[in-house]
Amino acid sequence: MEVRRVTIKDVAEAAGVGVATVSRVLSGGSASPETRERVLAVAAQLDYRPSALGRNLRQRRTGGIGLLVPDLTDTFFGQVAEGVLACARSAGEPVVVGSTGDDPEQEAELVGMLLEQSVDRLVAVPSGGAETWLPVTRAGMTVVFADRLPGGPADDGLPGSTADLMLLDGIPARPPARAVADVPAVLADDRSGIRTAVRYLHGLGHRRIAFLGGPGHDRRVAAFREAVGAAVDEELVVFATGTRDSAYAAASGLFQSRPDLTAVLAAGNMLGEAAVLAARELDLRVPRDVSLVMYDDVPWAELCSPPLTVIAQPGRDIGYRAAELVLRGTGRRPRGVTLPTELIVRGSCGPRH
């Protein structure tokens, strides 16, 4: 039962050469044609697989990349993960995945675990703020953010995200003071997506539009405020935590406290789900009584009745591009990427009642 692993030594011995030569042949170094051939033949015959353990130790890094998402149960993050996995597979790299539950504490813990594993490249949908991420980049990790940027420290909401927003649009007013801002990111063009949706609703006559947000939706709410302009009614901007229950409670509370609202913009698919459920529970008909636009084009948006009008963002692409960036190693010019969003009009919006 004890199957000893075939090591490079075995190959060297069997081929009658030194271990150094075997290593060179296998990793593309120089060697005479006949030696190369012999070594390769022996390696194949013994079914030799170099141990990543030895290599990693010697090179002081794990080959793989880390991936941190808030919740794999959320279809959107599932898409992001699939993108990262696809890219990593084509590079032959393993991916260590962690689910943070949108909890900065768990996130920090998982980052610590990755550090311990010497995983030095990471794609993250961040939950914590700069206080989490500064030490990480400082520890020498190559990080690429996906879908979001880390907000400021918990106690200062706006300054951080405002600066981030400016970076997002590619026009940082001045050299960003915070090192976290130097981390490249792959984001959807939330600003444009939200603006398009708000304009669309506006065109249908809606004036009291509510925003239903969740953790990590700082940039979206900022874009919403900007799009709505001075007219923003703060009571109509509501935030939930990451759970389904909280999302439902927020949606339900919104509908009940402000029966005069005529449209809701849900900033994520779980929030959209909650909005649909809450509306149904309160006998509000969509789109007759209330119009609904949801962020994320998940497959089931089409199954709802009416089918949901959504702001689609390319989850898979976001993951793929982020993985590409982190694998390329971001050569000193960490340029972020912004991918387009698209308003897909289905049946959940109508003219103001």
Place this chain on the structure above:
Amino acid sequence: MEVRRVTIKDVAEAAGVGVATVSRVLSGGSASPETRERVLAVAAQLDYRPSALGRNLRQRRTGGIGLLVPDLTDTFFGQVAEGVLACARSAGEPVVVGSTGDDPEQEAELVGMLLEQSVDRLVAVPSGGAETWLPVTRAGMTVVFADRLPGGPADDGLPGSTADLMLLDGIPARPPARAVADVPAVLADDRSGIRTAVRYLHGLGHRRIAFLGGPGHDRRVAAFREAVGAAVDEELVVFATGTRDSAYAAASGLFQSRPDLTAVLAAGNMLGEAAVLAARELDLRVPRDVSLVMYDDVPWAELCSPPLTVIAQPGRDIGYRAAELVLRGTGRRPRGVTLPTELIVRGSCGPRH
């Protein structure tokens, strides 16, 4: 910029002890109280983190566990993954995730990658058959299957799955001949779930019930055949590949070729989605024209209209238990686990037209 890692040597030196002592203290070996205290203090002060690399090489195994699922975009597998991740986190173990796309070839490739990484514990929702998994277990990997068992080799459909089915129910007729059958598994009680659903439909008067399956649904279709009995109409048993398009095509084809069917049992949530879509496209109303039961209780099942009657299986629990099993290391008595399913009646089934 070059931040040298703090090693055990540094700690030893700073504490004025040998490396062996440090190692012992940190991994709970024996040491005098004062030494222990001093070492711990120094380690904390230097922010020392033992490198998993060194440890793994010495112990000839990576601590972590592997996880192979067909598609993270499928909510059910997202749930399974969340379960595995939760269990692994509580054990402090990293999880290397791979997405197989239900393709045995990709699966084999990913397994190879894990082997190379010396990941020796694996939770898998298998796509390939015994020909993939025999070598793996033989290589010394501890494997636990989740949600499915590997089918037989591609060319012999039934014998393999039949044997597996018997194992599932805990009454293997004889010592199983195939080593793969010895791999423990965490499964939902498909047989009972399917039977309940079929009986429910039967009770509503349905006689021509179709089965819409996908890859990995061998056990479900077997249970379906068993539940329907001799009356099974082979034309009503349809399989799709793993993609959404294929699922839609299968559903659509089914409805068109057999307009006389009165109920559909979709063996997975993607197939259920396809059935809803196809029915709508063909102007079949649910449940008036056709009743629908779907496997998997995904959150959006409730959002459909009518809300879908489903066979719920505990995805998260399946993942969690599987991870538990694989972490415990299955001491020679690889007992599988079967978790209950539940028929949740909503609004997608009605009496036969």
Place this chain on the structure above:
DNA sequence: AAGCATGATGGAATCGTTTCCATGGAAGTC
């Protein structure tokens, strides 16, 4: 008091690679 058991301790080997460096032979140049 001598011998023995016990427990703390540090040196050194080990895991499987990569990579530095020295060696040796062949080929090329004057």
Place this chain on the structure above:
DNA sequence: GACTTCCATGGAAACGATTCCATCATGCTT
């Protein structure tokens, strides 16, 4: 023909932990 250059090659030193084993001091038994 002697000198340099070049390349293939193998030995050995890392990498950072764990763990075996020898050493030594201490305390106990007889």
